[in-house]
Amino acid sequence: METQYYVFLLTLPMLVIGAKVKTTPNPNTYVEEAIQIFNTIFHKYDLNVPPRKNFPDPLWLGVNVHVSHVTSLNLIEQSLESTIDLELTWDDNRLGWYPQNVYEIAVNKDTIWVPDISIDNAIDVPALIDDPRVVIKHEGRMYWHRRFKIKTSCVTNATALTDDCEIVIGSNLLNDRVVDFKMNDSSCDPSQAVTSHELRIDDVTVEKRGRGDG
Structure with a gap:
């Protein structure tokens, strides 16, 4: 133009x-x-070192979860099958620059430090559906969008009219002294997420389980 x-x-x-x-x-x-x-920005960059600008404070990891589809709720198995979009944001000041024309770039996750994230109450290994590259903004803000199909435990009550099913986000390798979570948002569009007439979603919440929890 x-x-x-x-x-x-x-x-x-x-x-x-x-x-x-x-x-x-x-x-x-x-x-x-x-x-x-x-x-x-990649000169002498070490992807094995977490970006902790305000050491000893932990790196804050923003987490947004959107439940895009609920496949089934198995009352006998006590499990919920769903598809979720997981958006992670964090700051890595080592990867910032002063822009003139280029305000963002995209890189493969294997070239930078990325957080270790798990679904703590998953019954099976989550199936990764979409895993695009990480977007880096010029101020060093990282955006990582991923889509999973997951089966999570959901303790139900056969006599209850409604049940709560949790999706618990955690980290297997890093503790909250290194990385801590900010559960920014959780969302679900019931009209789009549920195709079965036997299910109805009233709300969706996302919880981070502490290391001392069971």
Whole structure:
């Protein structure tokens, strides 16, 4: 898209002559800046070291969970099958830069430090459906979206009209002295998530279980 600038020149009293100047963004400038960003921010970057800017405070990990589909609630097995979208955000100041044209980049998760996340009350190994690259904003904010199909334990009561099913987010390798969670949001669109007439969703909540919990 062309960027237009208008320059007005006053040459004689009561006479204004307008000159229109057109400029076209140079795609090579964008590519060169992106290459320079990669070369700079990954120089001596160690993906094995958690980004703890305010040590000894833990790294805060933002967690958003959206239940996109509920497949079944098995009253005999005491389990819930569902598909969830998990969005993780955190800050890694080692991967920030001053932007001119490039305000974000995307990288494979294997090239940067990413948090170890688990579904603590999963019965089976979660099936990863979608795992796109991690988006890095110029201020060092990381965005990682993942979609899982999971089966979680859900203790139900055969005589109850409603039951609560939890999705418990945890970490197997890191404790809350290194990484702690901010459960930012949980959501579910019942009209889209449930296709069975035998199920009805009134609400969805997401809980982080502490290490001392059972």
